[in-house]
Amino acid sequence: MADKSSNASKKSFKNIDDTQSYVHHLVWLDKNIENYTNQQKLNQWHELDDNIKLFSHEEECINYIQKQNDKNTESYIIFIISDSCSEQVIPKIHNCLCILAIFILTTNSENCQILNYPKIRATCLDTSDLFNRIRHCIYRDEASIGFSLLNKQDSTDAEPISLETKSNEQYPIRNLQEDQARFLWFYKCHNFMIELEDDDRQAKEEMISYFRIKYNKDKRILKPIDEFEKESLQDNAKNAIWWYSHNTIMFRSMNEALVSGHISTIYSYRYIIKLLCRQLKTLHKEYKKSISNNRLHLYRGQRLKLSLILLISNHINDLISLNSFVSTTLEEDVAKKFCLGRSKNNDEAVIFEIDIDLNSEQNIPFADIRDVSRYPEEEEILISIGSVFRIISVNFDEEKELYRIHLTLSQHEQLIVNKYIEQTFATEIDSDDQSILFGKLLFDMGEFEFAIKYFENRIRCLSDHNNHYRPTYLNNTGVCYNQIGDKDRALKYYKKASDIYKETKNQRGLGACYHNIASYYYDKGDYDTALRWALKALNERQQYQLEKASTLDLLGCIHLAQRDAEAARNNLQEALRIRVKYLSQLNTNHPDIGISYFNLGKLDSKLSSLIDAQNNYSRAEQIFRHNYPKTHPLITEVTQCLEQIKRQL
Structure with a gap:
């Protein structure tokens, strides 16, 4: 492993597009593809990709993927394949940089156990599960976590970080050298919102009404919202993390609001923020009792622009906040699935390695959510909003061809304004x-x-x-x-x-x-x-x-x-x-x-x-x-x- 400063400088980062968005393209191979893709069923898949490509012949499909790879287009392919074709086809396309994830559709998951490829996300027994998992994959790939750098805690005279951004765009790293106060005000606001128990019913009604006005013509989006509305307040609270892992529009919108930092918008989502925070707080107590080790080592896979990686590397020993709920995992191989694929506009594969000292009192809840998640195989450890970490190191892993950013969980008490x-x-x-x-x-x-x-x-x-x-x-x-x-x-x-x-x-x-x-x-x-x-x-x-x-x-x-x-x-x-x-x-x-x-x-x-x-x-x-x-x-x-x-x- 070489220090990042000696490697990153070799990479050009001119003409950087400040957005962190990607185009996802679905490619589906099945010898009996017509069984799954009548017009009614296709309408659902067009929600994910209007240009979904369907193939019934292996060679034709392989040629198409290889051409996409050679073109170096700005799209990531999510590849769906039946188990009958998987053994022959996956080895031929797996290493294509354009392949983001592979999903296998089968009637018997035991048939696929011998397939051991990093880009295989899931084996699905029906198209409903397949659709939900791909939607989940796309959301996780698109979702950006807002960062706030909190540097030079003992000084108010340090030079502010200079970021060239477009005024109408969110930037995943915000300079809080002079504005660390705003981060903590938001953190305290989150805490107060969680404690406002007397307005749960009103908060739910306001949120549901907001979604009905915004998406009144889209029945597909409103369907899970209808289901959520029908649940009682007690069931909403009990199932909050399950709904979160389901990745409905509610939680995607909530994440966007948290990243934006607009407190009035965040307040509109206070109901689901409350539910998630409360359930995480409860699970946190149980989780800490179940761990025998004194230290927790977590992984998060993500793609970041090279300019942002360089910026973080210039703030070793400073603090960084992650301004949303943070999905992590105990398994590095699982984390890698979320940062594989072709580099676009200087975005690079990054593995965040997060150490948590369980002997110290934590003011941010985190918990293993496998037992309450829709996708337990991800072995997800979810960290609540308002987390603050100290930056330990930034290195480039030559062997794995990815960056490693090492963080440790810190306390808010280290911030002066606290x-x-x-x-x-x-x-x-x-x-x-x-x-x-x-x-x-x-x-x-x-x-x-x-x-x-x-x-x-x-x-x-x-x-x-x-x-x-x-x-x-x-x-x-x-x-x-x-x-x-x-x-x-x-x-x-x-x-x-x-x-x-x-x-x-x-x-x-x-x-x-x-x-x-x-x-x-x-x-x-x-x-x-x-x-x-x-x-x-x-x-x-x-x-x-x-x-x-x-x-x-x-x-x-x-x-x-x-x-x-x-x-x-x-x-x-x-x-x-x-x-x-x-x-x-x-x-x-x-x-x-x-x-x-x-x-x-x-x-x-x-x-x-x-x-x-x-x-x-x-x-x-x-x-x-x-x-x-x-x-x-x-x-x-x-x-x-x-x-x-x-x-x-």
Whole structure:
């Protein structure tokens, strides 16, 4: 085995097509082919390949495959053959690079046991099983797992990875040097979605309705969805992994959503995501008890572009996340079946080798799903979403002519932003309610419009007499409307929430509403009214130190707007003192500390203390980048302030 760096450089990777898609072509050889391919049956097979080729003569079929191989076309052949022809034909075509997989149709599987070729995927006893297995094969070959590189965990100053991609395409490796926060926000969102047990029925109805609208004219696609809908919630939960291995459109679409990273789209699939995660979590406990070894060594076969392999090789010892459910196997020969075939546009065969230390506590469930999978012979170990791995090595195996990428399962605690995500919700009002925390996550991710939709939907689902969570939903909806600029509507929500908090004598909630009303008048430029509401909020928040700090910070901004610099500095510095005292032991990069530095930067800028302003803005920017996605408004705003200061210096 040679180190990849000495081999990959010999390969050209100019004019790389950034997509990872392939064309699958079905070729079927059977002496009695007419028995399987009347027009009605062909309609089903055309779902997989409109240009399926049918042969009843061996030589004619072999010649066709060899010509396809010589043409070096961009298609992969899935070869179907009857057992009566298999012994004579398979040896002649097996090594053709265009052959991706071979399926044998037989009436007696014992007849095929002597055939030992790597590309033979399955022996099928009927055409229904054959069709499902080929569809499964195509899906597994097309499915891409999204990657996120998480490098230089102790630094926010490293150069970002440069990727040349087309703006309208998904890229399987995303740069999270500056944006590791977004990965962990998504991971936490997944966790909260799993815990939202009270909306299972509604989540299922929403998902089914979505598919019916999208595929209303395609009965073949809707058939498994109809079957899934008829099952009870309990049966859906029990059969989640079976449905996953069946590869219906539900799970293919779910995987695309997870790779895309669009949280609103992912939320539409929350029902099946929940079911899979819950079942995997249950199986994980049983699986760990059944393993005698202390270390698990897994394999995953996949084709990747050479440019992506090179990129991964430049990040040895860094972290990489796989942004979907990850199918692996205990057997390398099984994994190889998923990366064999002709190279297209510099895509290369890759075997991921994944080591898991079973002695360490794992925050990502994984389990052997053979007993609940539709295809137990794949010996699949399924790893749940949000997995993070450390890159150990990238080598080129000269003998096997494939790349080996060695990974070890790591913990999220190694990511800086995890400190904030884990700790920030402990001080929230109603922090025990997952539905409220999920909405706050959406807000912190900058998904304001989706957060509004989410909170308003939760309000509609409450009973008329449920005033426990209603005011929190109302207040949070107002905050989101404020962020998108609809401030008058935000005020209406604040006042509705404050009325309920008054009625229920909730001092803490009332303080939050008064604070937000003060912010409304501050944004409107009515500083006297803003000051009155802020002082009312401060009075309600005296015993809640961190919330008191937030209102002191607002008072500082109000005094600054009133040109009272001394009062502004006193309030802003007191807010910073409280935040550092209560937050720095938990997380020195807590974003609330960043807010204090940001507002002190504004004060210094107003007073023309440009060096002090630059220092405070820089500290705020560093903290925000540790905690928020790079598209977050706070990062945009502080970056603009720094640029303005630089122009003035």
